[in-house]
Amino acid sequence: MGIKSSTWTSRVLALFLKDFKSELRTRYSLNALVMFAVITLTVISFSIGMFSLSSKVKSSLFWIVIFFSAMSGLAQVFIKEEEAKTSSLLKLVASPESIFAGKLLYNLVLLLFLELIIVPLFIIMLGFSILNFWLFLCVLVLGSLGLVCATTIIAAIVAKASVKGALFAVLSFPILLPLLVTVISGTNLAAEGASFSQGLRDLQILFSYAVVMFVASFLLFDFVWEE
């Protein structure tokens, strides 16, 4: 068991590194993601102008930016395999579970990297003051985890469809809605300086959402990938 599990994790890591390296060479997803996020941020900042917004509105805007940036970039992990026609080869060399885990990890790292850029920019450009920063960080990380778990399997579905453009957002939105609602309320609480015990309910929902989506997408990925 020990040997088996170590080869499994190393395989997942190898798949992750493969995507990571090819991303560093082309920087396609990364550029698209970051530029998209920066552009939407700028649009928001310009359209607001001199108004000052409540923290509720700011946290909603923050997650709208994250949501649409994720929609513009996260589907690439599977679409690029289909476009380069490398998915059959991938099927031969690795088990579906390890492929999915690798893609999931890659998407998570991509999204966290995006947030690393967006959060400071958002704080600077919109004057978003977060009083309880640790709570915000917990909400951000758990929210990203849930978002990635739900969207990676949808990315795999969309990659097999013939029309890919808008389908990803259309399919993701109803499934992500509970997550978005919770994450916005959690971010708002953190920005207003609520304590951990007040934000616990949101964190619990986010955690259970991430776990449920993780398990479900692992179980269902076989059926998406097999044909």
Add this chain to the structure above:
Amino acid sequence: MWWKILTGVLIGAVVIAVFLMPPPQKELGDISRIFFFHVPVAWVTVLAFLVAMVNSILYLSRKNPVYDLQAAISSQLGFLFAILATVSGAIFAKNAWGSFWNWDPRETSVFILLLIYGAYLALRSAIEAEDRRANLSAVYSILAFITVPFLVFVVPRVFQSLHPTDTIVNSQIKFQMPPLLLFIFLGSLLGFSLLFFWIYNLEVKLNILYKKAKEVNPAR
């Protein structure tokens, strides 16, 4: 055969009973009668979602194309009933609460179901190969069903603060319902469920026949 006659008689009786038997509600007046149609329609929306999910699981485990067909038809009917529930709910809301749309938890959940059905049907129309379409749409149907319990917990927390009265109005209607009205209501619920299964059965049979006809004569 007998249950189809029963459905016809039941729905006919329900329509007559709803318009003639209960006295108009004190606050709402005659508009309250829409309750006996609106709630069963919303119930069928959820029922169709459940049927689609069960068929999707059956498809993935047995790979029989009939299950995929059933899931697709159930979703199409669910979409239709979701629209009916939304529209009848909006009319009800306009008269009970004063505006067509308030984003109260139940309106929100029906709207999200509408979005899920729409997404499911969009996905189906985006894939041409039959096996692949069946597989992927089954996966999506299951995935969407899993998120529904979260909505039950999450949505009321956001919107209840805006509309504190809605649950009271609803629960009053429900809890103060006299036995006669409850009887009519349950009859309507049963009638609409049977109606759903009737249309569902017809559509499934029709599509199987259509497929067979195409195999015999591909030119048509």
